[in-house]
Amino acid sequence: MRKAWRRSRPEEPEARPSLTDAAGDLTAEAVRSLALGDTATFETLVARLTGRPDSPEDDGARWRLAADRCLATRLRRAVTAAWERGWQPADVVRYTSRRRTSRHARLMTDAIAGELRAYSAATVDDQWHEQLAVLAAEVWWEDDDEHPELWCEREGVERAVYVASALELVDLLENLPRLPSLGPPPGTSTSTGAPDSERPTTRDVDQRILGRVRALLAKAESTEFPEEAEALSARAQELMARHSIDNAVLAAETGDTGGPAGRRIPVDNPYDAPKAVLLTVVADANRCRAVWHRELGFSTVLGFPTDLAAVEMLFTSLLVQATSAMVNAGPRRDARGRSRTRSFRHAFLNAYAARIGERLREAAHRAAAGAGGKDLLPVLAARDRAVDEAVDTMFPNLAKGRAGSVSNYEGWVAGRAAADLASLNGRLEVTGAFRRF
Secondary structure, eight states: OOOSSOOOOTTSOOOOOOHHHHHHHHHHHHHHHHHHTOHHHHHHHHHHHHSOOSSTTSOHHHHHHHHHHHHHHHHHHHHHHHHHTTOOHHHHHHHHHHHSOHHHHHHHHHHHHHHHTTSOGGGSOHHHHHHHHHHTOOOOOSOGGGHHHHHHHHHTOOHHHHHHHHHHHHHHHHTOOOOOOOSOOTTSOOOOOSOOTTSOOHHHHHHHHHHHHHHHHHHHHHOSOHHHHHHHHHHHHHHHHHHHHHHHHHHHHHTOOOOOEEEEEEOOSSSHHHHHHHHHHHHHHTTOEEEEEGGGTEEEEEEOHHHHHHHHHHHHHHHHHHHHHHHHTOOOBOTTSOBOHHHHHHHHHHHHHHHHHHHHHHHHHHHHHHTTGGGGHHHHHHHHHHHHHHHHHHOTTOOOOOOOOOOOHHHHHHHHHHHHHOOOOSSHHHHHHHHHO
16 A cells, blocks of 8 residues: 655655645545455545544644545546446436445435536536436535535435545446447537427427326326226327327428437346346337346437337336236245245246237237338338447447246246236327327
């Protein structure tokens, strides 16, 4: 471990570095010890950054201020580097929760809010603004120098917890893998001028209907009558597909040159593999493609914006319905009393995803046939090619895998039955809203 103070040559008086330099050296050493898995050294360095400096002559308050500023600067630079690697605010906070704790995620949210404060709002993409609103990422403190103390008060922890958490976030951020960029990073102008009020855009359509769709999905998720959900399901997916077709035709007629976009959707444990399969079949049915990053806990979904919104909302709704049906089925045990709950639920979700995929494809085919059949093929084929090309560009070395096997027949049967009763009512209100505007 490097010393915080440097020694001069014997014939000269000892030269002591500034508190800022000393704090910087200790911070760098602490991050390095984390990377090496040296817990003992890390805890020692956290204690030194938390408490008094090496020399009793130095004022403790000045040392804490220097250490806090050093930590804040290192953390802010690491956040900026995350944007350069293709990460977005929601990705970073979600990954932090997965790898660390919810407390770390709250500190990360504050760090993101502080870093993004440096950019003009006009140079931050709309999708980022939406994510920041969902995360409630805002600068709630008045003075940056006061943030560590205020954060500790809010969390009810000692200063050492803040120091350790900040260092752990730096280590996490500086080791993030590079991701394909899904949009312009902050600091890049996104202004395209005043929009033509008579020309509906994909984003405008999405925003107008989003509230209605969410309310509709909430109703579908809470209904106690499976028959009601079953009656709505087939027609609803047909309308979802028809809305996608309407949007494709509108884009072709108006010469809209907008291409595919992307979203990252969380796929969490437990049973992440069948959940990823469910997202894949929902994406495929809505003319999108999903790429699962298992180690990161999310899938990247590529497609046209209206379709992406439908995929995200429908996947969320179906997952809620599947989880509710799976939990209501209760635990399972074999003849010897051993628990088979995990294998039952794994098979349940795999079967659920498979059957949902069948229903979605059937409804999509009916919608295409009813909307013009062969006359629409060139338009839809062009959009499919655009999405496939976007996938090939972003993931040139993509490897396709197969879903895992299942070993619980009872769970498979129960999962298919639940899928038959699931509401696919993801765009029923979408289509109606689209046509009203």
